[in-house]
Amino acid sequence: MTQERSLPPVVERMWGRKPVTRRGPRPRLDLATITAAAIEIADAEGLTGVSMAGVASRVGVAATALYRYVGSKEDLLTAMADGAAPPPPEPEGKSWRDYLALWTRAHRDILLEHAWLLSVGRLVPPLGPRRLLWLDRALVALDGTGLDDGEKINVASALTGYALTDAALVHGVGGGDPQMEQAGITGAADYGEMLAEVLDPETYPALSAAMRSGAMRGAEGWVDDDDFMFGLNLLLDGVEALIRRRALDGHVGGK
Template sequence: MADGRSLPPVLQRMWGREPAPRRGPRPRLDLTMITAAAVEIADADGLAGVSMSSVAGRVGVATTALYRYVASKDDLLTSMADGVVPAPPDPAGLPWRDYLAVWTRAQRDIVLDHPWLLAVTRFAPPLGPRRLLWLDRALTALDGTGLDDGEKINVASSLTGYALTDAALTHTLASGSPELVDSGIEGATAYGEVLAEVLDPETYPALSAAMRSGVMGGAEGWTDADDFRFGLDLLLDGIEQLIARRASGR
């Protein structure tokens, strides 16, 4: 096993690898308490509200006391990105495709419940014990499919990337980015109407026709749940084809 001392201190604490103090009173704080307080602030006020001082105030200590557990705000964000994640779905004997569909949707839902995660985890590989448990469960679901370990990890990474991208789009259209709000665009319907107005049918014939058909709004238009499922099925169909090719020896 790797020496825990080679890990950054915050990861040592996240993994329970930090040596226990030999003497003195038991600390009244720990990384779990600090992380939970920071998550509460982020959920209420966004990442802009999270600072060492605001977290210290939430747990009732001086700001300097936090530096015993987290050396910087970046360390705190690393812990938050892992600490906010619940246990992964229970495979419960599900076939790999059914499980990965539940697994991917659950990741999307976590981000929609805590949209500040988009600024923390979008391009960061998992480091903490909770997020890596999700990766482990995805790999386990793919046991017996004929895929090698690298292919399994690529499958999990692709599905995670899709969940994050779809969550970002859904959150933006639901809450409005500054660019959309400043343009008076609120929601998918308004977005489609603006595009239908500005697109030149001669230059953008296919896209213009799609927007003018009302694809982004109305009863038959864009809905985040249906859109997510459509894209997820495309990915799962591709994974199914890859498994079939491996089974046939191609």
């Protein structure tokens, strides 16, 4: 007999599973309204500007009223991470590779639009309906490739990790990170020049030589779209090689 799991209240609300009481006046709020207000604040001020009191003020209620919907700021951040995700692109009519390239770029663009997401639950698997829809569409795109379900999830996880890493680098090196700005780094070229100054050629022979040769100049490193596609194509080439290997193995989904 399968034991029924007890989901965190905020997750139940995200999935619309929280029972609705019919007694008393109709509630003025819902989780979607609270989440949208918190996202607006985070987009404008960063996560430091998000507080239960600040969100309550924006939606016009006392802070205590929010606790009927989110039990803590951590719960609010969980809802925000899901609420910031728009609907994913649909895979119909696209090859698995074209779709996953589009999917990964769109994933990265969300992180660039909402930079505060880089600090929210970076290693927490998706729990809400919006983010899980993105995972579902990636798996749909890989139907018929010969990969088993575990491999498909690993492919989606690797691409998600790449989108996250690239967005973090673009945000940091391309401007927006306080420590980088304090160091006077406003682009990849500045970053390369700083590294060239601090790296000891004896301890870091290869990296020091690369920085001194100007490897970070010209294309602006990670910030340039060509560099994003270079890394993405490396990953997709690996997925393509895995699919070919599964076909040569003569069985579907074997490892």
